[in-house]
C-alpha cells in the first residue's frame with residue numbers, strides 16, 4: 001500500500017454543511033437587501049481564500065470590512081452548527097481505515113479550537129492522530145498548516161493522501177507533494193473539481209474501498 005496517512009478535509013467532506021454555509025450567507029444577504037444565492041450560484045463562486053468569495057458575492061469592503069463580515073458569518077454559522085450532520089458513511093469509513101492500520105488526521109481551514117470541539121461532539125476524536133485547523137476565522141488557505149502537519153508527522157508527502165471537496169484541497173496537495181482525491185460535497189461544482197485532474201469519488205465509502213483495495 002502506497003499511503004500510510006490520510007488527511008481529511010472537514011467541511012463538505014466529513015461534515016455535510018455546504019447547505020448551511022449558503023443558508024447563513026443568504027441570511028446576511030437578506031439583511032442587506034442583496035440578492036440571495038441559488039445553490040448553483042453558490043457553487044460557482046465559493047472559493048479560497050474566502051475573501052475572494054465575499055468579493056464575488058458583491059460585498060463592498062469600503063462600507064463593511066471583510067473582517068466584520070467574516071465574523072458575522074462565523075457567529076451565524078456557530079449558532080446553527082448543530083443543524084449540520086456527518087455524511088452517513090463517515091463513521092464506517094474512518095473505522096475501516098483505522099482497522100487497516102493507517103493513521104488519519106484532519107486538515108481544515110476551520111478555526112482550530114472550534115474544529116477540536118466539533119470533532120469531539122461528533123464522537124470522532126478517537127479516529128484521528130491529530131487535528132490541524134486554522135488559527136483565525138478568515139480561511140485564507142491550508143498550505144501553511146499542511147506543511148506543519150507533514151513536518152510534525154515526519155512522513156514523506158508521497159505516503160500521504162488528502163481527501164477533500166474543493167479545488168483548494170487539490171492545490172494544497174499539489175503544493176505539498178501529496179496525492180489528492182476529491183468527493184463533491186456541494187461547495188463547488190463537479191466540473192470545477194474535474195478540472196484539477198484529481199480522481200473523483202461519489203461517496204466516502206467509494207474512496208475508502210479504493211484506498212483499502214476492497
Ligand SMILES: [Mg+2]
Pocket residue numbers: 009010011012013164165166187
Ligand atoms: Mg471542504
